[in-house]
Amino acid sequence: MHTDLAAHLAWSLRGGRAHCGVERAFGEVDPDAQGRLIDWFDHxxxxxxxxxxxxxxxxxxYSETPGHVSPPHPDGYWPQRPEPPDEGAYDAALARFLADREELCGLLGERDLLTSFPHAGGPDGEPHTWLRTATIALDHQAYHIGQAVAVRKALGCWAD
Structure with a gap:
């Protein structure tokens, strides 16, 4: 059962049957649109x-490495400037995200999804498991994919 669940989570992280996955939301964006801001959105x-x-x-x-230190929240999770630092940074970031996503999908297939990590727990003491890791990743990905589609539509660089 766990391998079926792991396979389903990996399928979902890769886009599943979602309206739009990361590749479509962030792929093939003209360099002039990658760092543009719109009036009604901060990023x-x-x-x-x-x-x-x-x-x-x-x-x-955090899930894999005991003692991992996360970036400071929220500043460590967001680039300060709206523009990529160089011409290839946007495409490189997308490639790294996709490679890391494949790593996560592989880990889900190798790990017990329901066993609590001895080194990690939530702020209220709730257990952290690989299942929780996957659902956090899915939720976070879906949220920002929706934002990216809205921003692309506003910038005029979204093809339906």
């Missing part, structure tokens, strides 16, 4: 993508 596509990458990597490291 650029670059900032959303890099935030997703940083948070996913931190979640993997």
């Amino acid at each position: 650029s596509l670059w900032q959303l993508l890099e935030h997703l990458r940083i948070a996913q990597r931190d979640l993997i490291d």
